[in-house]
Amino acid sequence: MISFEMPKPLVQTRRVVETVAENMMRPISREMDENEHEIPWAYIQFMHTATKAMGSSSMVAEDPPKEKKEDPKKKKYPPINYQRLMVMVEMLSWGDAGIYLCTPGGMLGAAAVGAVGTPEQKKLFLKRFQGKEPVFDAMAMTEPEAGSDISAIRTTAVLDEKTNEWVLNGEKIFVTAGQKALIDSKGFIVVWASLDLEAGRAGIRSFVIEADTPGCKVTKIEEKLGIRASDTVSIVLQDCRLPFENLLGSPTIEKSTKGYKSAMETFDATRPIVAASALGVARAALEFVHEKLNEEDLTIRYGLPRQKMTNLEREIIDMETQLRAAWLLTVKALWMADNKKSNALIASMSKVKSGKVATIITQKAVEIMGPLGYSRDYLLEKWFRDAKINDIFEGTGQINLLVVARNILGYRGSQLR
């Protein structure tokens, strides 16, 4: 039966995370933005402690296999892990999208390990998140000359058969939280590299590089338009040697791009999570507008024909409509993920729509708020800057539109570039 009732456990989650967002994020939001390379340690420590207290180690990946068996008599609640993640990410981003990206524990890197790693790899790489200190991970895919084009990856991984080690060489850019994963904690990054440049996509594999690995160096921290609390770094790999087991997935290159495709599927899960982050920022902006209008005793009259509305009413009603529409796509995408339904189409739809909606809502909100919107005395202008990243990372709006179009049209990449 069709239902839009939020699962009860998530109502609780939402309330808890809202408290975090209000008390741990909003008060330091401006300060973190103005001091770009500072790290919100208080938030990080709190989140680390809280996550550990809940017995979990990662927001996005499954935990390493536990010894304890589950009680078979206990009634199983339907799977809502991705839906929970959405609630958390939306609310944390409502708090501060930059600080949210500093959340410790397994994120995109852990998700990749969780998706294609063996049980041994999961244990080896993921257990660090349960330690005393907060630990971070990161995903390194983009290269200076490749952009979002995975087949253009030029970082190489060669097996040294004498030592049975992988030797990586190349450069990665736009690595979110790379600094925190490699320098500020004993974390790891997942790096995409080619086993055979001639093989194109079929030769692409992901590798885990742990902090303090010789030959792996953070070379640059970007200064950005927004999400300044989060570090974005460049990484150079120079004869970086990794144990054989740091390769995720199979080392043999098959003719098919199956390995590549299964790796790509992790994006189907992570795209709606980026969407959720965009939705949180957009909601923050829209709520701010309502707040300021209420202060002036202006209320939005719902239900009027367009011919009788004010321009403000029209703009706000349109924004609400679009925000809700994007939210619903995202909920459906993650409900499908939880229920193991193939969601590649709607996952990309939710990403495109939410990125666009967040950009437009924050842009319009700044405009509507006039001189207040343009001032750094309020957070609105920051949300305008933060929101724009959602049109860009995890594939730009254009790349995701391509994915949507290919899915609708049943085209392979070669048929629609």
Place this chain on the structure above:
Amino acid sequence: MISFEMPKPLVQTRRVVETVAENMMRPISREMDENEHEIPWAYIQFMHTATKAMGSSSMVAEDPPKEKKEDPKKKKYPPINYQRLMVMVEMLSWGDAGIYLCTPGGMLGAAAVGAVGTPEQKKLFLKRFQGKEPVFDAMAMTEPEAGSDISAIRTTAVLDEKTNEWVLNGEKIFVTAGQKALIDSKGFIVVWASLDLEAGRAGIRSFVIEADTPGCKVTKIEEKLGIRASDTVSIVLQDCRLPFENLLGSPTIEKSTKGYKSAMETFDATRPIVAASALGVARAALEFVHEKLNEEDLTIRYGLPRQKMTNLEREIIDMETQLRAAWLLTVKALWMADNKKSNALIASMSKVKSGKVATIITQKAVEIMGPLGYSRDYLLEKWFRDAKINDIFEGTGQINLLVVARNILGYRGSQLR
């Protein structure tokens, strides 16, 4: 010196054409729309007589060489032929965009003859427009399987060396006014055909086919969304024999696509004329909205910040802004044409912008006028249907955007498809 003053002679032209539009077009607009295949003979006769009285034979092409020499002492007014045409087309389309397309005399076909024809050809083909009866021409380019893709033209022209005649075979669709040119008058159509299918664009040439030529048959009249006063036909050419001199331009195929390019240049002039037609329809719709609002004593308050407007004010002010913007692009494109400045870029810009603006304005106007907008008691809904053609013919909005992009980027067709 930059100036936006309409040339004085055109102010007069505008006034005259406005009278025609108000008195000869608007009163029969609804009737012509409801009775799709009727022909507005009264308007046609009037325009024919009026044009002849002005000593001109064609709205768009230069007249065939005259015997009389011009008085060299008379001070020459700067060239404003294209600007005059814009004023006329905009106003006639304000009257009725469908009936406007029934205007007799040289139109697109004559423009092609004027652009690439020899003096003899001009005399031969264009003098018919000065006769007693109104005569029409048409342009036949699109084919069932080719769309706007000229290199995919499959109509062939083969020289019969015995008789020195061209033999044409193929099918053309979407020929505007083809019925009037070939059946209702002794006019002609300009047909695009290939001398050599292997040669691609380099082999494409245009031919004049006069009414009553054996082997040239109108096979279908389309039933359309709008501009119903104008006929749109399919034409089948079956061993259609033409005298050698009915080929426009050179019969030898060079390696370069110079011939093709010079033919394409005629589009640089005709595109802003389509833009002008779109602008006329859009203005009609916008004026109707103002009129109805005035009846309710609603006036638009210009100058308010957006935060204080009504939704109606915002929508109407945005429409006016866009309409004026499109109008200015079109004026500039045709001023450049008159002054022999290369205007390929802005000509396509004006077409894209005006087509889009006319579509949006008529769509919005129907919406704003609510139940009145949706009723066939008013012409607004007709303008909504008429306007859409401007997004489509003379190259769809997409094709014209491609042209704009290529011009901006300095790309050839092969670099940006």
Place this chain on the structure above:
Amino acid sequence: MYSFTPTEEQQMLIDAVRRYAEQDLRPAAREADEKSEFPPGLIEKGWELGILQASIPEEFDGFGDYSALTGVLAAEIMAYGDLSSTFAVMTPNLFALPILFSGSEDQKKEYLPAVIAAEWKPFTAAMVEPYFNFDPGELATIAVLKGDSYLISGEKTYVPFAQKAEMILTYANLDGETQGFLISRDTKGVSIGERQKTLGIHACPLYPVTFDKVKIPLNQRLNGAEGHDQKSILASYQVALAAMAVGVAQAAFEYARDYAKEREVFGVKVAQKQAIAFMIAEMGIEIEANRLLAWEAAWMIDEGKEEAGRHAYLAYNGAIDMVMMVTDQAVQILGGHGYIREHPVEMWMRNGRGFAAFTGLAMV
């Protein structure tokens, strides 16, 4: 718990409506539009699907319980077939549902069994008024209480099947509030004008109706002298139109998508051009997003959520623009072929443009 899966009963209904939409409505739609007339039996066949009947409880001769969500699911699919026909099939809803929502027990007993009798009968409603800024919340048609009757005066427009209708549920402004009145077509002062011509939905017969001091007894006011709250009726309009807009858009989307995959230009399929592919992607996104808006609002109505009214309004607001964008783009993708009446996309665009003016023409 979220779920996006219809119940088995809903799925059966969806399947039945889809067969009707694809096998009956779609083949008939163009000719009906050109002739401004439905072929015999078409509407009756849609009526026999029993969508309204299944919304009326057994005590009033129906066989089910009302669900806005079920109505939305059915309305979308039927409008995917053809919008004019959907309005026609569902015209009795305009009369019956307000009585079901808000009518007195007597009114329910008197009218509901009559409406849902075996055959489709044009019970209808008069809501729209011929003003550009027509507002269902502030009607120009006035009702005044005079003695033990109401006097109704004003002009209505776009009243479906008014000429054949036995009863017209007429909305009027009573002391600033919109209230419904159950009026027989033959009442003195009611006059039906000539059939109206519109941009789209040609086949659906619409009439102007004038009310000149029409005298109505107190008990013919919806829910009698007590009156009723208009909110649930408005929300029903809005989710119905939102769902139908999604249906129309889905039809245009699929047609344009298939055309673009079929047709070649410049040596490749039209759909392989990024500009076209992106248009198709945007259309797909907006349709799915607006479908979910309509579903959620309908679900809220069924659950009695306080914010149902606002969400129904948002769904309708989104749908107005979505269906215009999608149908316009469909015409654009077909290019010249989109502009001729051989292909249905131009008809869908004409139908699609009307949604902003259709409040009062459809309920679920």
Place this chain on the structure above:
Amino acid sequence: MYSFTPTEEQQMLIDAVRRYAEQDLRPAAREADEKSEFPPGLIEKGWELGILQASIPEEFDGFGDYSALTGVLAAEIMAYGDLSSTFAVMTPNLFALPILFSGSEDQKKEYLPAVIAAEWKPFTAAMVEPYFNFDPGELATIAVLKGDSYLISGEKTYVPFAQKAEMILTYANLDGETQGFLISRDTKGVSIGERQKTLGIHACPLYPVTFDKVKIPLNQRLNGAEGHDQKSILASYQVALAAMAVGVAQAAFEYARDYAKEREVFGVKVAQKQAIAFMIAEMGIEIEANRLLAWEAAWMIDEGKEEAGRHAYLAYNGAIDMVMMVTDQAVQILGGHGYIREHPVEMWMRNGRGFAAFTGLAMV
């Protein structure tokens, strides 16, 4: 007769301003933005181009006649270099031009030569107010006539160079009309707050200014006790901002275009992808269209056309959306590179978003 060719004098000015924009402003803009400070001499060099000076007649020590069109041509190109700097260079306009348009002879004689003296001096104006619905036609800052003075009270925001300014032309609401008052910064009741921080135009120093019953003699009202019509001042704001928006957009457009032609993905240049090429085409179209809107409005001002005010407003209205669209798309075309501060597009987007709130910050 239409013409789109500037006069020779205008072309010389355009060329001079372009050199300044490209050689001085562009290289300095990023660091100025990061440090919220102009490098020494930068603004002064712009001032020496003599744009304002050439608008002031010789009798007041200037060397030309005012032309809105010339101002628009110069403003576009300078803003193409950098918007913060353009505001700064042109800050004295905010004070001098209203006096030129509407001041009394005494006011012109007293102030115009002082403003256009050899060196750039921060004569400024206070227009914007710290309310979301700030309206230059209905100010919250109030002026009341009391005896032979006006008392001014209210809060202003975003007053350029207020801290260093000798004189602040302050706008206030006098019986429902916006009127200007020439106020020395040192007048009792005027207090300048801390420098403000904004989303964009970081380098341009802006201040809040509070007026607490500031007492102003009658002859310090713009045009004395007679007052003035605000229309020409408003139109000047609007065409100035429209032109500057075109300049900012042109900068972003060119940068994104060049980037897209340079950078490769999937084996071809980014610009060869239809989706990107179409974005670039749309940007180009909107820039050219809005440039013409600004030119035409300015030409109308110079010609004294009645509809100049409306067209200036339309030009400004169009420019607000155009510059947001173009700068946003420029960031989008650069993708991840657009989001980092190594490239200027994010700065242009931040500057571009401000145009809706800049009424009062620029005049030509």
